[in-house]
Amino acid sequence: MSRPNKIFEIVKYRSLLYNLTVSELKLRYRRSVLGFVWTMLNPLLMMSVMTFVFSKVMRFSMKDYSVLLLAGLLPWTFFSQSINLSLMSIVGKGQLLKKVYIPKAIIPISAVLATLINSSLAFVPLLALTLLVGHHLNSAILFLPVAMMILAVFAMGWALLFSCLYVYFRDFGHMTEVLLQAWFYASPVMYTLEMVPEAYRSAFTWNPVTYFIECFRAPIFSGQLPDSRTIAIAMGSAIASIVVGLLVFLRYENQFVLKV
Amino acid sequence: MSIALKLDNVSVHFRLHYESSSTLKEALLIRLKNKPRYRELWALKNVSLDIAKGESVGIVGRNGSGKSTLLKILAGVYTPSSGTCRVDGTIAPLIELGAGFNGELTGRENVYLNGAILGRSRSDMDARYESIVAFSELRDFMDVPVKNYSSGMYARLGFAIATDVEADILVIDEILGVGDEVFQRRCAARIAEHIARGGTMVFVSHDAEAVTKLCTRAIVLRDGEKVFEGPSEAALAHYRATYAGDAT
Numbered sequence: 001m002s003r004p005n006k007i008f009e010i011v012k013y014r015s016l017l018y019n020l021t022v023s024e025l026k027l028r029y030r031r032s033v034l035g036f037v038w039t040m041l042n043p044l045l046m047m048s049v050m051t052f053v054f055s056k057v058m059r060f061s062m063k064d065y066s067v068l069l070l071a072g073l074l075p076w077t078f079f080s081q082s083i084n085l086s087l088m089s090i091v092g093k094g095q096l097l098k099k100v101y102i103p104k105a106i107i108p109i110s111a112v113l114a115t116l117i118n119s120s121l122a123f124v125p126l127l128a129l130t131l132l133v134g135h136h137l138n139s140a141i142l143f144l145p146v147a148m149m150i151l152a153v154f155a156m157g158w159a160l161l162f163s164c165l166y167v168y169f170r171d172f173g174h175m176t177e178v179l180l181q182a183w184f185y186a187s188p189v190m191y192t193l194e195m196v197p198e199a200y201r202s203a204f205t206w207n208p209v210t211y212f213i214e215c216f217r218a219p220i221f222s223g224q225l226p227d228s229r230t231i232a233i234a235m236g237s238a239i240a241s242i243v244v245g246l247l248v249f250l251r252y253e254n255q256f257v258l259k260v
Numbered sequence: 261m262s263i264a265l266k267l268d269n270v271s272v273h274f275r276l277h278y279e280s281s282s283t284l285k286e287a288l289l290i291r292l293k294n295k296p297r298y299r300e301l302w303a304l305k306n307v308s309l310d311i312a313k314g315e316s317v318g319i320v321g322r323n324g325s326g327k328s329t330l331l332k333i334l335a336g337v338y339t340p341s342s343g344t345c346r347v348d349g350t351i352a353p354l355i356e357l358g359a360g361f362n363g364e365l366t367g368r369e370n371v372y373l374n375g376a377i378l379g380r381s382r383s384d385m386d387a388r389y390e391s392i393v394a395f396s397e398l399r400d401f402m403d404v405p406v407k408n409y410s411s412g413m414y415a416r417l418g419f420a421i422a423t424d425v426e427a428d429i430l431v432i433d434e435i436l437g438v439g440d441e442v443f444q445r446r447c448a449a450r451i452a453e454h455i456a457r458g459g460t461m462v463f464v465s466h467d468a469e470a471v472t473k474l475c476t477r478a479i480v481l482r483d484g485e486k487v488f489e490g491p492s493e494a495a496l497a498h499y500r501a502t503y504a505g506d507a508t
């Protein structure tokens with residue numbers, strides 16, 4: 001089947017996409033009493049601890065550091081959870097793949113969508129807490145859904161790539177853990193670019209995650225839209241990621257059934 | 261006469277790994293020891309087959325001769341290692357009934373899930389839900405998790421979903437033995453309907469009578485090779501003769 005056909009087929013199987021996404025979410029909250037409340041509670045607890053540690057223990061002087069931190073943590077968590085969840089998703093559906101034909105890209109994409117829904121819920125406590133600590137929000141936060149969409153496309157590209165690699169190299173699971181850990185510290189989540197010594201700063205401009213975080217931090221922390229260069233680079237990275245991810249994935253997907 | 265299915269020199273190759281060497285360390289160790297890491301298995305060897313629209317073709321052969329593999333090639337589950345497979349029309353795969361059923365979900369939820377796996381939209385399934393339930397005769401069990409179904413009930417629901425859409429090509433793998441006699445008759449009737457409508461069918465069964473009754477033509481597979489192709493009576497005779505040869 002040609003590549004455009006394969007992409008069209010993903011659209012045809014959209015009810016499967018919906019089904020896998022919903023069952024992923026159901027699975028996550030099955031038998032947990034608080035269910036979706038955990039998604040909201042998590043950032044709340046995180047923020048309380050962080051605020052305490054950074055303002056009282058480490059005497060960090062920056063105003064509203066906790067808001068800055070959470071605004072960076074939310075997109076990073078979305079991105080890293082998307083990858084973690086999709087990494088083994090193809091192998092996990094191995095039995096199904098041996099029985100029926102389905103467009104396999106649906107599987108990692110649904111993992112990202114489930115994470116997207118989950119992470120979007122986390123905005124509720126985040127914004128509530130931001131107001132609670134006395135930080136002002138303005139209409140710039142209307143940009144956040146757009147930022148989430150661009151980041152979701154970016155995450156899908158990586159999810160396709162990683163889930164495909166994992167089929168061939170199971171070691172990749174451990175490597176991903178290390179890689180994400182390193183990537184986290186190399187991204188301005190716990191700090192801002194301004195805190196980085198001038199000499200090293202240019203290195204950070206090569207990390208696409210830097211721009212995604214800015215897309216969230218500008219509206220929440222600074223109350224303004226990210227500058228157009230940031231948006232353009234984020235969008236460019238998202239497109240590059242999904243194109244490369246799809247090309248690699250569709251190139252190898254026919255062999256998956258022999259490897260899972 | 262137009263062609264519905266065309267297999268051209270199709271081979272399918274599996275590697276049966278002795279030890280799983282999916283981690284780097286294992287892979288290196290095994291390579292150092294220079295042991296054979298896997299056995300090569302050709303499940304199909306240079307099989308060519310043309311099936312015209314409206315034709316019903318049987319496939320016979322012993323266990324492990326490659327019948328299911330051939331059907332899975334047609335259904336797109338496997339891709340040929342070499343050769344090509346062309347399909348003109350929609351396929352209703354009756355290879356693994358209820359593939360992808362989730363035991364925890366109810367019958368009703370699984371109807372939608374299975375429909376989605378077959379690429380059907382939600383509204384499509386809404387429209388077909390009633391007739392699927394009616395055919396499966398499981399109306400009282402639609403709110404029960406399918407893990408509590410008997411294997412016959414499981415297969416009934418799977419068959420009802422897969423055949424409710426009028427596909428151009430039925431691909432059937434030894435599934436008619438499941439379900440009780442009444443249901444088997446209803447399945448047979450549905451298959452006969454499909455043939456009468458001018459549908460195409462590829463049929464694997466150990467039931468010689470069913471093959472001769474439903475199929476005009478049949479092929480015999482042996483160790484992945486097509487060793488005979490002809491009228492189904494003759495194919496079955498050939499199969500029995502080889503089988504007798506194997507037994508001695």
Ligand SMILES: Nc1ncnc2c1ncn2[C@@H]1O[C@H](COP(=O)(O)OP(=O)(O)O)[C@@H](O)[C@H]1O
Binds near residue numbers: 322325328
């Ligand atoms: N996914 C697979 N991986 C490895 N070997 C397989 C796989 N599927 C089938 N085989 C092998 O291919 C051969 C043919 O199997 P199959 O097509 O199921 O035979 P049949 O349906 O005629 O009984 C068997 O030897 C079987 O072990």
Ligand SMILES: [Mg+2]
Binds near residue numbers: 433
């Ligand atoms: Mg079989």
